Amino acid sequence: MRHDHLITTKQLSRADIEAVLDRAAELDADPSAAADRHAGRLLGLLFFEPSTRTKMSFETAMKRLGGDVVDMGSVESSSVTKGETLADTVRVIEGYTDGIVLRHPKQGAATMASEFVDVPLLNAGDGAGHHPTQTLLDLYTIRETTGLDDLTIGIMGDLKYGRTVHSLAHALTNFDASQHFISPESLNLPREVVYDLHQGQTGARIREHEHIDDILPSLDVLYVTRIQRERFPDENEYQQVAGEYQIDAETLEVADEELTIMHPLPRVDEIAPEIDETDHAAYFEQAHNGVPVRMALLDMLLEGGEIDE
Amino acid sequence: MSNDREPTDDSAHELRVSKIRDGTVIDHVRGGQALNVLAILDIDGTRGEEVSVGMNVPSDRFARKDIVKVEGRELSQDEVDVLSLIAPDATINIVREYEVVGKHRVERPETVDGVLSCPNPGCITTGDEPVTSRFEVLEDGVRCVYCGTIVRENIASLIET
Numbered sequence: 001m002r003h004d005h006l007i008t009t010k011q012l013s014r015a016d017i018e019a020v021l022d023r024a025a026e027l028d029a030d031p032s033a034a035a036d037r038h039a040g041r042l043l044g045l046l047f048f049e050p051s052t053r054t055k056m057s058f059e060t061a062m063k064r065l066g067g068d069v070v071d072m073g074s075v076e077s078s079s080v081t082k083g084e085t086l087a088d089t090v091r092v093i094e095g096y097t098d099g100i101v102l103r104h105p106k107q108g109a110a111t112m113a114s115e116f117v118d119v120p121l122l123n124a125g126d127g128a129g130h131h132p133t134q135t136l137l138d139l140y141t142i143r144e145t146t147g148l149d150d151l152t153i154g155i156m157g158d159l160k161y162g163r164t165v166h167s168l169a170h171a172l173t174n175f176d177a178s179q180h181f182i183s184p185e186s187l188n189l190p191r192e193v194v195y196d197l198h199q200g201q202t203g204a205r206i207r208e209h210e211h212i213d214d215i216l217p218s219l220d221v222l223y224v225t226r227i228q229r230e231r232f233p234d235e236n237e238y239q240q241v242a243g244e245y246q247i248d249a250e251t252l253e254v255a256d257e258e259l260t261i262m263h264p265l266p267r268v269d270e271i272a273p274e275i276d277e278t279d280h281a282a283y284f285e286q287a288h289n290g291v292p293v294r295m296a297l298l299d300m301l302l303e304g305g306e307i308d309e
Numbered sequence: 310m311s312n313d314r315e316p317t318d319d320s321a322h323e324l325r326v327s328k329i330r331d332g333t334v335i336d337h338v339r340g341g342q343a344l345n346v347l348a349i350l351d352i353d354g355t356r357g358e359e360v361s362v363g364m365n366v367p368s369d370r371f372a373r374k375d376i377v378k379v380e381g382r383e384l385s386q387d388e389v390d391v392l393s394l395i396a397p398d399a400t401i402n403i404v405r406e407y408e409v410v411g412k413h414r415v416e417r418p419e420t421v422d423g424v425l426s427c428p429n430p431g432c433i434t435t436g437d438e439p440v441t442s443r444f445e446v447l448e449d450g451v452r453c454v455y456c457g458t459i460v461r462e463n464i465a466s467l468i469e470t
Contacts, residue, residue, distance in 0.1 A: 085438050106433040108455025112440050127431045129456060192457045 004301055005114040005121045008130040009167045010196065014174035021140050023296035024289070031064055034295065038302055039066035044097035046072045046089065047124070048080070048104045053265060054124050054134070057290035058101050061298055064291065070096060087116045094119050099302050102126075120301040128161040128190075134264055135167040137293040138223070141286040145260045146220045149176040154215055156182040157225030157245055157270065159189040164264040165225060166193050173197055173204040180219070182209045184241045187231065211244070217254050222247070223262045224270050248272035252280065262286050327361055332380040334402040334409075335392070340365045340373035345395050345465040347377060349424055350388065358382065370398070390418040394425075394451065395465045417446055425451065425467040432456035442469070 009017075027034055043062045047055050059069050072078050072093070080089065086109060093100055094117040102110050103124040110123035110130075125131045142148055153172065159165050159181050169189070172179055179197075181189050188208060197204040209215055216222070227245055232238035246269060247261065263271055263283040275281050338346055343362045352358055359380035368374035389401045393415040403411035423441045427434050434442050434455050444451040450461035460467060 083437075085436075086433070087439050104433070105431075106436065107429065107431050107457070108433040108453070111455050112433045112438060115440075126433075127456075192452075192459050195459060196457075 005110075005123075006132050006297065006301065007110045007114055007121075007123045009132045009135050009171040010130075012132070012171065012174070017136065017139060017171060017174060020136055020293065020296050020300065021143055023300060024136075024140055024292040027295045027299070028289075028292035031292070031295070034065055034299060036066040037299060038062070041065075041067040041098040041302055042096065043067060043069045043298065043302075044072070044093040044100045045069050046093060046100060046102045046104075048075050048086075048102075048109075049125065051103055051124070053287055053290060054103065054131075055101075057287075058122075058124070058133075058294050058298075060291050061294035065295055065298060065302075067098075067298075067302075086113055090117050090121070099298065122297065122301070125163055127163070128166075129163055130167045130170075131163040131264075132167050132171075133290075133294055133297060134164045135171045136297065137286065137289045138164070138168055138262065138264070139171060140289045140293050141262060141282055142221055142260070144285075144289075145282055146258070151175060151177040151221065152180070152219055153177055153221040153223060154180045154182055154212065154219045155223045155225070156212060158187045158227045158231065159183045159225075160187040161228070161231065162225045165189070165223075168223065169193060169197055169204075169206075178205045178207075180207050180209055180215045182212045182215065182245070184227075184244070185210060186241075187227065212251070213254070216251070217256065219256065219259055221260045221262060222255075224267070225264060226266070226268055226270055242270070246270050246272070247275060249274050249278075252278075255280070327378070328407055329359075329361070329378045329380045329404055330407055331405050332359075332378065332382055332403075333384045333389075334404060335377040335379075335384075335389070335396070336374070336400045336402060337368070337370055338375040338377065338392075338396040338399050339371060340375055342395050342465065343375035343377050345468060346375070346392055346399075348465075348468045348470065349391050349395065350379075350384065352379060386413065386416070387418070389413075390416050391421050391424055393417045394421065394446070420445055420454065421451070424469060425464065426469045427453040427456060427458055428460060428467060429453065429456050429458040432458065 062069050090113045099120045101122045101124050102113055105127050107127040107129040109126045114121045123130060123132055155165055197206055227242045229238050259280050260282045261280045265287055343364050361378040363376040365373040383403050392399050399415050401413050402409045420443055422443045425444050426442055432455055434440055443454040445454055450459055452459045
């Protein structure tokens with residue numbers, strides 16, 4: 001695999017991550033400084049699954065760098081409906097663009113696609129696999145709020161299928177972080193991910209919990225994810241489980257007053273709107289950070305540089 | 310274990326399966342795995358290979374073992390190393406003019422390509438993409454390089470047919 005693709009956070013060291021976050025901070029402070037850096041360059045957006053934030057923030061980032069995007073549009077209006085393979089699609093788009101952003105419902109799609117192209121390819125989500133650009137904006141947000149070292153983080157919700165969780169968990173093994181995973185048993189972290197976390201160079205400090213109550217007071221960051229209805233056989237079971245993993249003012253009575261609450265969005269009802277106006281809420285700021293972080297990634301990758309040197 | 314069966318000397322039982330003149334003998338395969346050995350080596354008899362299989366013959370090393378003899382084909386180390394997934398104790402004898410001219414063990418390869426299919430229906434390799442399956446070989450199982458799925462048990466059920 002070429003190393004100027006971004007496929008998973010497993011390929012990134014602490015130094016790689018910090019280089020991206022540092023560049024993002026520079027661009028955040030003065031976006032106009034990079035306004036023409038990529039004039040004339042085109043980024044291909046291939047989203048085989050719906051997306052609002054990821055797609056629009058990539059588009060915004062590329063345009064703020066002076067470049068432009070070409071968008072495949074919906075799967076229904078593309079050649080995919082004629083049976084074209086992903087391998088063929090990316091080889092065609094490679095000829096049109098200077099870089100490709102890919103979201104696909106199958107795990108490993110970005111790994112496979114990267115074997116067929118020479119332009120930088122960024123994984124914007126591959127099924128229940130990975131979502132590394134989301135993780136980099138999550139880390140940026142954590143660094144801006146509580147800091148990335150001596151961190152105690154709770155990650156709650158759908159840990160089984162949540163690709164943002166998998167990518168974040170891997171990346172945090174580069175830092176001095178205790179990770180607490182809170183979920184119903186049926187949505188526990190996949191054993192593959194646990195295996196990898198224990199394979200990390202630093203030795204991850206991870207614990208799994210079924211309930212948040214006992215761990216909430218010790219958390220610096222609570223990262224909430226959505227539990228999806230379709231993961232449960234019936235509505236009753238979903239309601240019963242989902243209700244246990246919702247955060248409201250009452251839940252937070254035992255939390256540290258400095259607690260930062262994050263969410264990759266979209267949320268449904270797992271964080272009550274009453275939290276939005278508190279100092280705990282960082283999820284909208286988190287979403288905004290998608291632009292400077294993706295600007296940094298595009299700037300580094302489209303320059304022909306590598307992010308995992 | 311019964312004591313009234315025939316002597317359990319391995320060589321005597323190999324004779325029962327019949328000697329080959331030139332080719333490869335894969336011995337000390339765990340009982341019941343011989344057909345999986347053939348499947349991994351993509352030997353199904355349709356190309357005219359002369360193949361002898363002994364299944365569940367008494368053995369000193371195991372209670373029962375399988376033996377596979379392939380006439381007219383010398384298997385390379387790369388080819389036989391894939392067998393470590395299902396027959397880690399197998400020994401490989403290369404035979405020329407009825408004499409064993411080379412004897413070696415299977416070694417665990419780093420990856421196996423195009424041999425196993427990923428059991429994860431959500432994996433990109435399970436669709437129509439022009440991609441060859443690739444598994445990293447772990448100490449206690451295999452792992453899909455594409456989706457990360459780890460399989461530790463019943464690896465033989467993943468053999469591509």
